[in-house]
């Protein structure tokens with residue numbers, strides 16, 4: 001499958017000199033990933049990766065390759081898990097895995113919304129029962145930034161390419177229906193393109209605009225992957241303009257108004 005997405009050649013001062021159309025390619029034909037599989041090798045065997053490409057990988061296959069999975073019949077649910085499961089109508093063993101992988105609970109009803117150790121906040125700690133055998137679940141990596149750096153190094157070792165890597169997960173969002181892809185780990189790029197200090201078309205200085213570029217790329221990659229049986233867990237972006245900024249994607253607790261508002265609510 002090959003999607004080619006032409007962009008208008010908007011002149012941006014830090015756009016790469018070769019203002020070529022951005023090309024987005026879903027990598028089909030990868031096997032069902034098993035624990036121990038070398039994802040970098042499997043990808044490099046199927047597709048050419050160039051320097052400056054951005055390789056986007058679904059967290060699901062990282063979890064399966066690294067063994068970040070759990071069999072629910074091996075889990076003993078706690079009193080807390082049983083109590084939450086009674087309210088949400090879910091399997092208490094599943095709830096226990098969610099609790100075990102959460103460092104802070106923002107909501108427990110009508111679903112668990114929790115923070116995991118890397119700072120990411122997700123519904124049910126981002127734990128998935130889809131695209132894995134019945135009775136097993138896939139966990140998010142504890143350190144997705146390290147996973148992204150590892151894949152990036154492994155790609156370099158396999159094929160010599162200095163690409164960047166984004167690891168994505170499909171996430172729900174506040175205020176709007178529908179899930180989108182979010183970046184949970186990245187390497188070789190910064191998360192946020194910082195527009196502060198730049199000027200708009202009328203010469204006004206931008207004071208607050210920071211663009212979460214890794215999430216935007218993750219969102220489109222997620223669209224190419226789909227959510228079901230397409231079997232496309234990786235996507236390559238070619239000819240993206242470069243950007244500068246920073247990696248502070250997650251709010252500090254003090255700045256996170258929505259989280260603080262949730263904290264005041266009984267749940």
Ligand code: GDP
Pocket residue numbers: 029030031032033034058059060061064128130131168169170225226227228229230231232233234
């Ligand atoms: P998540 O967004 O990381 O939770 O992953 P999804 O379960 O939504 O899957 C994203 C894409 O990867 C879909 O196209 C799936 O069909 C595909 N996918 C998931 N697991 C595998 C696998 O083991 N092998 C292959 N080839 N594709 C997979």
Ligand code: MN
Pocket residue numbers: 059060126127128169170
């Ligand atoms: Mn997921």
Ligand code: MN
Pocket residue numbers: 169170222226227
């Ligand atoms: Mn998904």
